[in-house]
Amino acid sequence: MTKTLSQKPLKKTAKKENLSKKSSFMPDISIVVPIYNEEDTLPILWKRLTKTMDDYTKKTNKTYEIIFTNDGSKDRSSLILKSYFDLRPHQVRVIEFNGNFGQHMAILAAFERVRGQIIVNLDADLQNPPEEIPKILAKMSEGYDYVGSFRDGRKDNIFRTYASRLMNKIRGLITDIVMTDQGCMLRAYSREIVDEIARLHESATFIPALAYKLAGHPTEIPVRHDPRAAGESKYSLYKLIRVTFDLMTSFSLVPLQLFTFCGFFVSFLSSILVIYLFIRRLTIGPEAEGVFTLFAILYFLIGLLLVGIGIMGEYLGRVFQVSSKRRGFRIRKVYEKLD
Ligand code: UDP
Ligand code: MG
Secondary structure, three states, X not given: OOOOOOOXXXXXXXXXXXXXXXXXXXXXXXXXXXXXXXXXXXXXXXXXXXXXXXXHHHHHOOOEEEEEEEOOOOOOHHHHHHHHHHHOOOOEEEEEEOOOOOHHHHHHHHHOOOOOOEEEEOOOOOOOOHHHXXXXXXXXXXXXXXXXXXXXXXXXXXXXXXXXXXXXXXXXXXXXXXXXXXXXXXXXXXXXXXXXXXXXXXXXXXXXHHHHHHOOOEEEEEEEOOOOOOOOOOOOHHHHHHHXXXXXXXXXXXXXXXXXXXXXXXXXXXXXXXXXHHHHHHHOOOOHHHHHHHHHHHHHHHHHHHHHHHHHHHHHHXXXXXXXXXXXXXXXXXXXXXX
């Protein structure tokens, strides 16, 4: 049965014991930001994010931390992040990957180290403004365990906008995930969901979709969308296709099933052709030196082969789903203050 986005929140669950490394600082909110070659956007992000969160936490009497994962940046991002850690060592943590493992792996590595009870994830490029975070947090405080978002007036180029819309449509057709805008990464998660995602140790996944699967009371709200503050999109066409494949194969077996159905269909059609040619041979005689008979038999066999590969794929897909416990990233260094 398809899960729908909750309209009515449940009562807030009790605070769960924190599972991450021992530290005297246990903030209420953890902000997670993946970074790949963002030297131009980082200073603006830092200013606007800390201002928003400082104001918010002062008003609500809460505390927060920021976890940056540097996903193998080749520019000065690493140095800049280290300077933020030096500025606020109790509040900032920096995870340094030893290569580029992708945005979702960067978020996953941070999820394994969060200390807050509510975790907010956003991109570094300020396309989703940090000023929208209090809106997401206000929704979380109504009792939801996952607050997704969709872009209000998207500010990307036409190609990206339409390609994303198409991907959203395909994902909607082949999975039971209800999500208006899968590419919008400003989202908040409860600690329980984040712990569960970290425990699953997936090596190629799509965090918002996985969180949706695990959520008991998900919802989504519109958030503002701005053009990239600086630099260019870090997604090449290849990376976009890869992420889409991860999304499809992690959450659905429909692509494999389509393959199998296709095989059955081809076999069915060609068996009709075989029967027709057999009757024709008995009544009229052989067609042009039996060439078409040969084709018919060949197509029948190809159909059977497709069915066979499809069925094998079904099993392979299932085995893959349960056995992919490989780590999808490697950490070089972590800047954090634990006492
Ligand atoms: N990112 C990352 N690793 C990558 C690609 C992107 O950590 O391999 C980060 C990037 O720094 C940004 C976020 O993921 O914080 C989203 O990337 P981007 O804004 O380039 O994506 P787009 O908005 O074009 O989808
Ligand atoms: Mg962006």
